[in-house]
Amino acid sequence: xxxxxxxxxxxxxKRIKTFMPDxxxxxxxxxxxxGYDEELMEDLQKQQEIAHQKIEVLQNERLVxxxxxKNAKSDVTDNNSEEDMSDDDxxxxxxxxxxxxxxxxxxxxxxxxHMERCxxxxxxxxxxxxxxxxxVTWESPVCDAYDRQQGTYCKKLRVLCPDHNKEKEEHSxxxxxxxxxxKITEDTAVCRRAKRSCNKHIxxxxxxx
Numbered sequence: 001x002x003x004x005x006x007x008x009x010x011x012x013x014k015r016i017k018t019f020m021p022d023x024x025x026x027x028x029x030x031x032x033x034x035g036y037d038e039e040l041m042e043d044l045q046k047q048q049e050i051a052h053q054k055i056e057v058l059q060n061e062r063l064v065x066x067x068x069x070k071n072a073k074s075d076v077t078d079n080n081s082e083e084d085m086s087d088d089d090x091x092x093x094x095x096x097x098x099x100x101x102x103x104x105x106x107x108x109x110x111x112x113x114h115m116e117r118c119x120x121x122x123x124x125x126x127x128x129x130x131x132x133x134x135x136v137t138w139e140s141p142v143c144d145a146y147d148r149q150q151g152t153y154c155k156k157l158r159v160l161c162p163d164h165n166k167e168k169e170e171h172s173x174x175x176x177x178x179x180x181x182x183k184i185t186e187d188t189a190v191c192r193r194a195k196r197s198c199n200k201h202i203x204x205x206x207x208x209x
Contacts, residue, residue, distance in 0.1 A: 061184055064184055064185060064186060064188075065178075065184060065205070065208050067186065068176050068178065068184075068186075068188070068190060069176055069205055071176070072173050072174050072175065072176025072190065072195070073173040073176075074173060075173050075174045075176075075192075095107065095108050096108075097111055099111070099114055099115055099118055100115065101115055101118035101119060101122060102118045109199060110199075112199060112202045113199070113202060116202065116203065119162075120162035121162075123156070123160070123161075123162050124162050124163055126156075127150075128154065128155045128156050129147060129150060129152030129153060129154055129155055130152055130153055130155050131151065131152055131153070132153070133146075133153045134153070134155075139158075140158065141157065141158060142154070142155050142156065142157060142158055143155065143156050143157070143158045143161040143163075143164050143165065144158075145161070145163070145164035159206040159207060160206075165206070173194075173195055174190070174191070174192050174193065174194060174195060175190070175191040175192070175193045175194070175195050175198040175200075175201050175204075176190045176191065176195075177190060177191045177198075177200075177201035177204040178190055178208075179191060
């Protein structure tokens with residue numbers, strides 16, 4: 001309580017002149033919370049810059065691999081030449097093994113292709129979709145193919161989706177898989193086995209792209 005209204009107003013004005021400058025200065029600096037937010041923002045910007053640099057490297061590598069695939073399709077090799085015969089192909093073992101997916105017996109030479117067919121068969125039965133499409137500036141890692149009947153976008157991994165990323169008929173060129181995967185360039189040595197007879201690098205294009 002004050003003795004009069006004039007006294008209360010005078011006290012309020014005095015309080016404002018006493019405490020307000022410090023409060024205004026603190027608001028101008030932003031306080032502790034703003035300083036923490038700025039540090040967090042700078043850290044996030046650094047991480048974003050590093051991520052963009054990695055994406056750029058992967059995109060450049062993808063262009064190189066696409067050129068290698070293009071050259072491999074137009075290149076023809078002789079399966080009987082000594083250059084094409086690798087240590088894995090000189091001795092052919094027809095030992096039988098059980099498929100880890102369906103359990104049927106298959107030879108070790110055809111095991112990789114057999115298991116890939118089995119995987120595609122069972123994976124096709126699995127429905128994995130969403131009504132939201134993945135929006136990214138680069139190529140999406142998920143399939144994102146639109147199903148008109150279900151009204152959803154496929155959310156399986158793009159390279160492993162058997163429904164919308166079916167492997168095309170193998171070409172008559174060489175395999176073309178880079179033998180040195182640590183750093184892929186235009187001059188990287190590639191597998192020169194015929195694409196149809198190479199059992200060591202089956203589907204390498206899908207895994208690298």
